Amino acid sequence: MMQQPENKRLVVGITGASGSIYGIRLIETLLDLEYTVHLVISNAGWRVLKEEMDWDVTNREDVLREQFGHRAGTLVYHPVSDIGASIASGSYLAEGMIIMPCSMGTLSSISNGSSDNLMSRAADVMMKEGRTLILVPRETPLHAIHLENMLKLSRLGVRMIPAMPAFYYKPQTMDDLIMFLVGKVLDSLRIPHQLFKRWGEPDERG
Known part of the structure; x- marks a missing residue:
């Protein structure tokens, strides 16, 4: 059986940093x-999904099927x-990986080459x-170790997209702010989208 082209495969990681909704919206968009x-x-990350998204994480695969099973792509x-x-x-073969949100612990593990679990190994x-x-x-404030990592x-080519939404496009809802970050990730992956109004362009959101 032929493998699916790698340009339609992406790895997504969700860590224990606050802001799990960012990762959820990214997954929904990619699917x-x-x-x-x-x-x-x-x-x-599962603990934060329980606290922030009110997910029942008792059976992890069931909750993922419930949340994403109806979408076009494959999870x-x-x-x-x-x-x-x-x-x-x-x-x-996979096109790339996004960790969204990325905790400082996971960032440190990747920075120091400590591949002690699948998240850091895949990175x-x-x-x-x-x-x-x-x-x-997704952390604030940042100290010197965070910044050095x-x-x-x-410097090794890893792209940093901090969870820092913009306001020039006049977001109206919290989801507008979230989708701006998702859109910035898609931009970095060269994936076309219409998730937010770009500076100097008309609003193309549906």
């Missing part, structure tokens, strides 16, 4: 664009402890294979 999304959620869930998953190998694979890795840090990764 609606008919991508195959390989999803990794840290244990702390493939990998437990964070499954170091033997397909996305842990560079021979498995390490993206870096060693020269594929796109996007981190969406970001700088180290940025």
